Amino acid sequence: MPPRRPGVIQGTLDLLILRTLVFGPRHGHGIVKDIQAMSDDVLQVEHGSLYPALQRLEKAGCISAKWEETPGGREMKRYRLTPKGRRQLTVEQSKWQELAGAMTRLLTRAAGVPRK
């Protein structure tokens, strides 16, 4: 049995999708592959969970979608970042970095807190 790898933390999937799309339009399957590749296969996305997230982002106007033919001759729905999505990505990215920084500080200093 392969070792359990961490799944995507709740609420970060949207951020990951937006980040992936910065490099150009992609279809759903491509997004999954990119997330895995960019995280050196550390982050695993349950493929299905991508789609509600895509719908959510589409509804929020962060991405737009269009059916296009792939070079392989297959009809795929391709998503691209909208200007609003680009702004949203910046906001989410800085929020995440703030959070990640706080988490790191907390985890590294926690040991130093005296017990009462």
Place this chain on the structure above:
Amino acid sequence: MSRRRDDDLDREIRAHLELEAADREADGLSPEDARREARRLFGNPTIVREDARAVWLPLWLQQAGQDARYAWRLARRAPAFTIGVLCVIALGIGATTTVFSALRAVVLAPLPFDRPQELVRVSQMNAARGVADFSVSLPLYREWQARSTSWRDLAATRTGTVVALGLGEPRRLDARFETWNLLPLLGARLQIGREFSAADDARGAAPVAILSNRVWRDAFAAAPDVVGRALTIDGRPTTIIGVAPSGGTLVGDADVLLPLVPSEKDVRFDYSDLDVIGRLAPGVTIAAARAEMAALTERLAAALVVAGNTGDVIGWSPRLLPLHEVVVGSSAPRTLSLLFVAAVVLLLVACANVSGLLLARASGRAHEMAVRAALGGGRGRIVRQLLVETGCLALGGAFLGLATSAVVLPILKAGALSDLPRANDIRIDGGVLVAALAGTLLTSILAGLVPAFRASQLNVQASLKTNASAVAGGPRLPRRVLITSQLALSIVLLTTAGVAAHALSELRSRDLGFSPDHVLSMAFVPERAPELTTSAFLERLRRLPDVESAAATSAAPMDAWNTSLHVYPVGPAIIAPTTAVQADWRVASPGYFQTMGTPILAGRDFTAHDDGRSAKVIIVNETLARQIWGHDNPIGRRLDLGGGGGEPATVVGLVRDVRTHSPAVSPVPTYYQSLARGVWGPVTIVIRTRADASRVVPLARAELHALDPAAPLFDVMTMRQRVDGPLTPQRLLMGLLAGFALAATLLAVIGMYGLVSYATGQRLREVALRLALGASRRHVVRLLLGEGVRLVTVGIAAGVLLAVPAVRAMRPLLTGTGTSDPVTFGVAVAALAVASLAACAIPIRRALRANPAVVLRGE
């Protein structure tokens, strides 16, 4: 989420799976394994689809969907509870919907004409003589039409009966004669054919007729080519030119519409038998029209007197009423509004009942609620879940109630509702559905709020720690309040129903001035020599077996139409010779009073010799005699009938007062003239029978046929039926109120039983312990019954407090003085107290019978 978006997503998921499978295959898996692996990585596509779909739905809707699904599962788990609740709600909604549909069609619906609010009926009144509503003469109508500036147009109509040949058997038809401009004025469209034209009104015009939709369907099988066919109406060949639309308002009760062709009498200002209908000119209010018409009529009367017209024109003023009010009448709106209020009260009782049931169940679900709260179910979310549950139950109940109403309405329309104006239009339509929906919403809020609020107050920790039923024993205050309100509202319905029933029985037992039992009445129109034909017919009838006596009149009591005239005293009287009394008049044959059972108090009856060759004689009733001669003996006194100075009539008899219009209406001044002297139009025959009256009808028909094969016999009914006719609104009121009251009482008593059963069940151990320790059974009974008695007392007291103003409010609807109301209240209170205490007794008996040993051992 739209269908397109759904399809899109499916396509996308398929493409994704194929792509992934292709990747896996490239990694070296078999096509089979590659597909399986792709599916594994994808997860459950159904959940994905649901989640994706949910993105596009508002949150409240998603949660409502969950709540509804949950409610459905819950309903299926406890079918008996669900069915009970559905039935109670169906009862409330069904009653409300049924009454509302009648209220809407009869009272609220606008008339089916163009801009119906402009339509006004104009009649006359004479305040000095106490005449509230009187017809209009043709000359007066013509003056109004020519001179009044308040109207777009005025039209006139009169009702009568005609005999029609060419419809199979000779048939007597109710006819409405109308000026040609009435239909255009109303803005009503015919089903087929053309309306009357101005030429049709002229004397000597070729007779034409418009059929009612009913006659067209019955006699002509709705033939589309009926226009142009011929009928014989009152002996004259008449061409059918059109058919009125279905629905009663345009033609009323009439079978046929005919042009109003003036007769010789129509030149007199005091020959009044027209209904005048007008459409107000733009911007004219009914009040302005009333003032203008009053001034105009006064000027006209003065001018007529100056011109030497001796007709009775002074003191009369026009009376204007919106046509809608005339069609709807005064008693139907009041009766139906009252019934609607009663139905809403029943709905409230049903809500309280359902609320009690839900509370009882909620106590069983305290544990579940606590678990949900502990798992993070927000308070608002739990409350809403409960409200959605109640909403689903209410919707189901409402559907059931509407279905019941749809079944019951046709039965009521054929029976109790049939005498209401526009009863044919009563149906469940969009407006009624909207009202039912509003009722459903009200129900779910009223019934669900208390249980939901209680659930939100739940102490989570306590509920989770102890077992559910122990928590359920907590404060029972809401259930007590609900029971009390049900009892109180039941008292309101019981007392109002009782008061209505009492008023009806009082009306039915009133002295009518005649004895209606064993008297049959029927009408016919003698074609030639009406006096002789009538006498011959009476002779034949008197020879029939089972006939005790037979007589004739121009109109029997309770006939819808009336004839009245102004009379002046001649010679000594307690009023001035110039003062007129408006008196009803009837034609009567010898033996009429004896047949009707009306005592002749003084003087004599008519004889066959009181004809045109002898002196003019009349018989007066007590009221007329008293108004003109006080307490003096009226026999031999004389009256000038209609003024004008003709031969005065001599009073030869004095008869008991008769209630001629309705058992509810006091007798009016009336005089009778001899049939031998003259009769016209339809003649009503009254027959006192020895045995079953129905056996006489075919024999009478045969006798008339032998006398005149072309004369139909109509309006055949017993005098009892005639007397009951005007009481229909009261009977409807009483019957439905009684039904509602019984239903409400039943619900309240069942609710009481439920509460006491539950409370007693909680105290079984206590009871067993007390009995085991030697407490007397009486003591325990008193202990257990105490709460029931308190609830009943409070409920009934509150009910009486509510019922007093309720009964006072409905008093104007009823005749009678209300002196018996305290008795009615007493009976209602006693009945409800006994019923609800009996409901308490059952569970208490059960508790006392339980074996203390068993109860105490079993935890």
